[in-house]
Amino acid sequence: MTRIFKYLFASLFSLTSSSLSAHQSDIYQDVIIEGTLSEKLIENLKKDPNVFYYSEHIPGYSQNATKIPIEIQENKFKVRIPMHESIGYLGLGNSVVRTIFANLILVEAGDSLSINSRNQWETKFSGKGSERATVQVQYPQTLLPINYNNHLKYSDYLEVLLDSLKTKKEIALATIQNLPNTSTLAKKIMLYNIYGCIDINYLEIINSLNQYEKMNKAFVDLNSHLKHLNANDDEAVNMSFMLILAHYSAIRAIAYHDNKDIDAIGLNVLECINKNYDHVVKDRLLAIAFIRMGKRSDLLLSLLPKNTTTIKDKLSNAILKEIAETKLPGRPAFKFSFTGLKGNRISLEHFKGKTIILDTWFNGCLACLKLAELMEPIAKHFYQNQNVVFLSINAVDGFTRFASGVSEGKYGSSQTIYGYTAGLGLTHPMIKHYQYTSFPNLLIIGKDGNIISSNPPWPVNASKAKEFIKLIEDKL
Incomplete structure (x- = not known):
């Protein structure tokens, strides 16, 4: 290049x-x-x-x-x-x-x-x-x-x-x-x-x-020219978010080539950013990394405090602080309120003392259907446990499509409690709080109302299913 x-x-x-x-x-x-x-x-x-x-x-x-x-x-x-x-x-x-x-x-x-x-x-x-x-x-x-x-x-x-x-x-x-x-x-x-x-x-x-x-050569060229620009024109570079996003794309592609495990990819991305960048560009690349990958890796989230100690850019600092406050284990869960199929109110306070497994979806979402299928063994395991609640929230659709999705029976299990955002869609306070912009998402809330995991492992196989179950049982 x-x-x-x-x-x-x-x-x-x-x-x-x-x-x-x-x-x-x-x-x-x-x-x-x-x-x-x-x-x-x-x-x-x-x-x-x-x-x-x-x-x-x-x-x-x-x-x-x-x-x-x-x-x-x-x-x-x-x-x-x-x-x-x-x-x-x-x-x-x-x-x-x-x-x-x-x-x-x-x-x-x-x-x-x-x-x-x-x-x-x-x-x-x-x-x-x-x-x-x-x-x-x-x-x-x-x-x-x-x-x-x-x-x-x-x-x-x-x-x-x-x-x-x-x-x-x-x-x-x-x-x-x-x-x-x-x-x-x-x-x-x-x-x-x-x-x-x-x-x-x-x-x-x-x-x-x-x-x-x-790809490696492209990354070297991009980095070399960015350093030249930063030395001469940092104000314009800081406002050019697509330019910074191009660097993240290169970093992510190289990290993904080396390893397909999401935790390993995240570690490689952070290492590359900390090693090759500085000043505002580094801060904003870290913000993008945690926005995009933090919602998929608890390991990456655990490294958030360590990676924010040197952040000087105000916007990046605000973003990383918000991610820490909303997604790290042990932080209070958002006090949500949704509407059920019969117009009833569904809120966090209704499930006090219970562990909540909450997922978000929309009608027609193939990945949401896949997640529901993967969650079946988890639902069966806790079928008779009154202290575990499965809550499935349609985050996008109006009532008609929400009700249609529920009637299909493919977005949850027999014990699932369904709710929707009552027309608010992506502007619903909880959806905005957790910055959900793509679906599905999983969230586990403990009986004390605090987050157990905002990135629980998808039960894609028997080993991951056991890991998921243990995550819940350890907090019951």
Whole structure:
């Protein structure tokens, strides 16, 4: 990947702009977003009529978002976003607009955007900042993998791919250099984010082709150039979450190649981050690692306190502290409240003195069906034990799909107690508390109301089933 970067990063620092930087003014103009959406998109927006604004962002974490209500009339909407810094990210509720940056749009203070959208992939912008927004919407379609020709050898294919990605980076540089109404800082953030997306695309393909040596070289190149950027432009790098995510993708792919055990992968990832990175980038990589892998490994969670002693980045520190408070064994479980099939209330206090095995699911989730199947031996083992409760919560669906899933009898056992979030979905307080964004999830709560495990081992075989049962019986 060295030759991809050689020209591009040399050219990058020639970007110039007369816009104010984040440190030159304490007064920032509001950002105004208004627009006209198709009937389908406006209905989607009505389900979550808010803008979520981030002054800074780490993938997989949304608790630091400022939630701002949107005014909706017929198929039109409008929202005003108070700005306390020169640059930030925003996303429309229900991902109404698709962008390269995880469906977030980079905006600058004073932007006044008008959106006209027929669907999530056909969005037109006008107004101040529209050229910048247009680039962010158009790029997802240009980053699809190039067609693979079976007659090409892997090495030939990768050379074609390399040339393709180099061209995409050159186009991105030329496009962003000429953006009007865009500060130097915003141009750099956009470029770094686009480079990060392209690098992730490259890493995914060479990983799928099992090109381990090229993956290692890609990691070395990425790390070398990141250190160069950090030395010259740490503010832009810290705001470029897709660039940092590209590094995590490389670290994770290399660790996975060496070992398929989730605990071993986690240890390798932490070792690599602590060895090769420093400052804010290191802090944010650790935050991403614990967000993504902490929910699957109790061993990794046990190392959280040790890995937070040197964290200086405020957002990373807040995230890791929150993970520790919500997921480490011995911490108080969230005092949840759900709605049952008959409209009855299901809460933590109802099961005082009992051990709770709680899972979350949604109708149609294949992994959820698999987990329910794996949990059958556990349910049978505790069938006559009145002190063990199996609680299965539909975290996404409305009542009709929730009830339909329960009636199928495939998402739990005969003694399972079912509940759902009563229309709140992913905004339900407990779902947000444990940062559940994918499903299924398992949680074991002890009779004292404290967490036994937020990452219990899935009973995929007899050995793991015994481990799961012992985890519960030791606390009865």
